[in-house]
Amino acid sequence: MDCWMLLVSLGSRMTKLSRLSIYAVIYLCLCLLANVVLVMVFVMSQRWGDSTPAAAPRGDAQGSSRGQDWDPNSGRLLTCKEIYTIRNLTVIGSGWTKTVYRGLYGNSWLALKTVHSSGHDMASCQEETSICYHRCASKIIKETALLRELRHPNVLKVLGECLPSEDYSPGPPAVGVVAVITELGHPVDMIEILQMDFESRLKIAYDVVSILQHLAHSPLGSLLMKDFRRQQFVIVGDTLKLSDVDDIVLGDPKCISDKDCILEAKSGKHVKSYLPCDAGTCKGYNSLSNAIQAGQHFMRLLIPYGSPKALENTSSDIVNRLLSGNLYSEEVYAEIHRLVRNYSSGSYLKxxxxxxxxxxxxxxxxxxxxxxxxxxxxxxxxxxxxxxxxxxxxxxxxxxxxxxxxxxxxxxxxxxxxxxxxxxxxxxxxxxxxxxxxxxxxxx
CATH class of the missing domain: 3.50.4.10 (Hepatocyte Growth Factor)
Structure with missing residues (x-):
């Protein structure tokens, strides 16, 4: 405003000042105005930057207070904005593609999976960083979608996800970070399980066969776990849950004749099973393969020991038939349920x-x-x-x-x-x- 008043004053004295002096004053006023605009833009950008999710991982009081009312069983999924307010993040596991963190949102401990930025898959990628990241993130996105499709009491529950529209950019402040939030479990420790009483181990066995039954008759059809190991599972509370579904294959193998449907597996001994080719697929292949692997990695350590003496033969028979390839998933599911009923009722007492x-x-x-x-x-x-x-x-x-x-x-x-x-x-x-x-x- 002072500049314009100066210009008016100059107009009344046009005869005393040269035209060059007027131009100089106008130039100075314009420079002053530009500086004011730049300062305002800088201040506004700083305020915006402080409110972006990238600055939030430090955790703030407002974010934590919002989480106090959140219930993991409510069905309301966490979003990018809420994920950035998770506190006390600690790495609990990492692999070639993913890093898993434990964190606290409100009063709930959660697991957060994201791309392992220095893992094998990122380090070996020769493309631009954002392209490599997108390729790794797509595996997490696929796994998240599969966990949702397989929703079941014995499948890890998805509690939130962040799928930003921005491309990933490394270094602070990072944007475009893909993450999925799940229940927090702890690894399956077989030494710990072997120290349990029979009834607690029977509960793990019950969960194993529930997973087998679900894989055999999932909403996506028959599923095969190519990598059926204890590392693919976690324990949440006292429940065994399938957590890693990266290597799941949809549908029984395709075939032309019965010769295409020979199942070979190692479960302490070499197992060779001949399955029928029915309507172009090896009928029961996935069900039998999963059952054999479950017997090798779980059941042989869970039920043969510590049971009432009258149930020892039954327990051993189930395991032997499993490892020999003589029980499909549906059959071992029925056998374990029968074992639980006998144990619960005490029908084995003389x-x-x-x-x-x-x-x-x-x-x-x-x-x-x-x-x-x-x-x-x-x-x-x-x-x-x-x-x-x-x-x-x-x-x-x-x-x-x-x-x-x-x-x-x-x-x-x-x-x-x-x-x-x-x-x-x-x-x-x-x-x-x-x-x-x-x-x-x-x-x-």
């Missing part, structure tokens, strides 16, 4: 074993606070086991030298068996309406 309950006196609504002793590694503070009935509790107590009583408490295992606590004494009897006390006759 009449003499059931009759031992007659040697115990029942005290409903009473419990014992002392007399704990250790009878297995997983329960160092007490002897605890699930039972199918009070009769099985009495029989188990009779097999333990220290046991003189047991209590059925108000807790049940995943199979529906009730939890029993075995005791070496019964001096401190107390009231507990949720418990039932059984004391062996002739004690004290």
């Amino acid at each position: 009449k003499a074993e059931k009759d031992i309950i007659k040697e115990y006196v029942t005290y409903p609504g009473e419990t014992i606070s002392d007399g704990d002793f250790s009878c297995q590694k997983i329960a160092s503070w007490g002897c605890i086991q699930s039972v199918s009935s009070p009769a099985e509790g009495a029989w188990l107590c009779s097999q333990i030298p220290n046991c003189v009583a047991f209590i059925l408490i108000d807790q049940w295992s995943w199979t529906g068996r009730q939890i029993a606590v075995f005791k070496a004494s019964y001096k401190s009897i107390k009231q507990n309406k949720e418990h039932t006390l059984y004391i062996r006759r002739g004690q004290g």
